[in-house]
Amino acid sequence: MTNTAHPYDTVLPDSLRHADNYKWTKFGDDVLPMWVADMDFPVAPAILSALQGRLSRSVGYPQMPGDPTLKAQLIAKLAKDGLSDLTSEGVAFLPGVVPGLYAAVQALTEVGDEVLTVTPTYPPFLSATTDQGRVLNAVKLIEGKAGWTMDFAALEAAITPKTKLLMLCHPHNPTGRVWTRSELEQLAEFVLKHKLYVVTDELHADLRFSDAPDYVPFAAISPEVAQRTITLTGPCKAYNTAGLSIGAMISHNPDLVAKLEKTTHGTMGHPSALSVTMWQAALSGGAEWLADTLKYLQANRDFLSEFMARELPQVPYTPPEATYLAWLDLRSHPRAADIQQFLLEEAKLALNDGLTFGEGYQGFVRLNFATSRELLQDGLERLAKAVKA
Numbered sequence: 383m384t385n386t387a388h389p390y391d392t393v394l395p396d397s398l399r400h401a402d403n404y405k406w407t408k409f410g411d412d413v414l415p416m417w418v419a420d421m422d423f424p425v426a427p428a429i430l431s432a433l434q435g436r437l438s439r440s441v442g443y444p445q446m447p448g449d450p451t452l453k454a455q456l457i458a459k460l461a462k463d464g465l466s467d468l469t470s471e472g473v474a475f476l477p478g479v480v481p482g483l484y485a486a487v488q489a490l491t492e493v494g495d496e497v498l499t500v501t502p503t504y505p506p507f508l509s510a511t512t513d514q515g516r517v518l519n520a521v522k523l524i525e526g527k528a529g530w531t532m533d534f535a536a537l538e539a540a541i542t543p544k545t546k547l548l549m550l551c552h553p554h555n556p557t558g559r560v561w562t563r564s565e566l567e568q569l570a571e572f573v574l575k576h577k578l579y580v581v582t583d584e585l586h587a588d589l590r591f592s593d594a595p596d597y598v599p600f601a602a603i604s605p606e607v608a609q610r611t612i613t614l615t616g617p618c619k620a621y622n623t624a625g626l627s628i629g630a631m632i633s634h635n636p637d638l639v640a641k642l643e644k645t646t647h648g649t650m651g652h653p654s655a656l657s658v659t660m661w662q663a664a665l666s667g668g669a670e671w672l673a674d675t676l677k678y679l680q681a682n683r684d685f686l687s688e689f690m691a692r693e694l695p696q697v698p699y700t701p702p703e704a705t706y707l708a709w710l711d712l713r714s715h716p717r718a719a720d721i722q723q724f725l726l727e728e729a730k731l732a733l734n735d736g737l738t739f740g741e742g743y744q745g746f747v748r749l750n751f752a753t754s755r756e757l758l759q760d761g762l763e764r765l766a767k768a769v770k771a
């Protein structure tokens with residue numbers, strides 16, 4: 383952990399608690415918000431200046447078939463990540479990653495089909511299925527002492543003739559797991575055996591910590607599995623730009639991308655001009671900012687881990703390998719049944735409620751540690767005081 387001053391050390395509640403900021407205004411002024419996945423940091427200078435340039439040039443329709451510069455940048459970036467040989471037809475832009483989750487369910491399954499996912503999970507994985515008349519087939523991860531792992535036996539047992547699609551989150555929100563190559567190989571074998579389609583949300587991939595396992599995109603596991611896989615990604619987690627909605631759906635099988643596009647044609651808006659410029663700037667000039675931000679986040683994660691071990695050893699927690707989210711197990715607390723409300727009232731701390739991450743996760747909370755060290759310490763002290771009282 384570094385003791386040197388960093389500009390992020392001076393993040394101030396007063397500058398964040400303004401009407402444009404959902405994270406900082408949903409709860410009362412006395413509440414410290416450590417919930418929705420926004421970072422409390424300003425955007426990269428490269429993004430800021432590119433946006434200013436775009437505003438002074440034009441905000442007319444962007445390149446409607448999909449900005450060719452951004453496509454080329456993204457294909458090059460994904461190749462570096464291990465997802466090589468993508469073509470322009472295998473990439474299409476979307477107004478966000480969640481729309482891609484919904485589109486995949488709509489295009490690759492029928493009403494009444496089952497969609498398989500592992501829980502706990504980012505809540506839209508659940509709603510993309512249930513909102514659209516599909517049946518949720520949720521398999522719990524194994525809670526081991528060393529962290530969260532796939533339950534392959536339970537996945538196998540969950541398969542029925544109606545199971546058509548697997549939704550994967552890699553790295554995983556909320557546990558912060560970066561699935562290993564061997565876990566992904568086992569998953570790929572399972573997918574091929576049962577002829578499933580896969581939608582893999584890899585939005586958090588650029589937020590891997592230095593001690594994470596090597597990142598392998600799921601579609602890079604084999605050409606066979608790539609033919610059945612849609613990968614979703616976007617800039618919003620790594621570059622803190624969720625208000626400028628944009629995402630991409632990617633596949634080595636362009637027919638799958640075309641299928642998703644066709645299903646949502648006319649109902650899904652195009653990504654905004656500013657979002658296209660923002661993502662271009664992130665990919666061309668954001669690397670240094672991202673590396674520095676990631677270092678800060680990793681030091682925050684380590685601070686949090688030390689704090690939890692020292693002050694709250696009774697609260698199981700596995701340090702995330704990626705992302706700025708900590709998944710805390712407060713099931714043994716007397717107020718586990720309404721833990722989020724308890725922490726709001728008693729700690730004046732806003733965290734995400736485990737209940738929304740799938741059945742059986744009441745009593746967990748998700749804490750966003752992408753803030754200044756000082757505010758993180760404040761939040762953790764509020765948590766410890768309320769939990770120990």
Ligand SMILES: Cc1ncc(COP(=O)(O)O)c(C=O)c1O
Pocket residue numbers: 419477478479480481504551555583585586616618624627628629
């Ligand atoms: C795994 C995951 N997917 C998607 C999103 C949201 O993506 P978007 O805002 O581009 O729809 C989030 C936001 O936190 C997320 O964690």
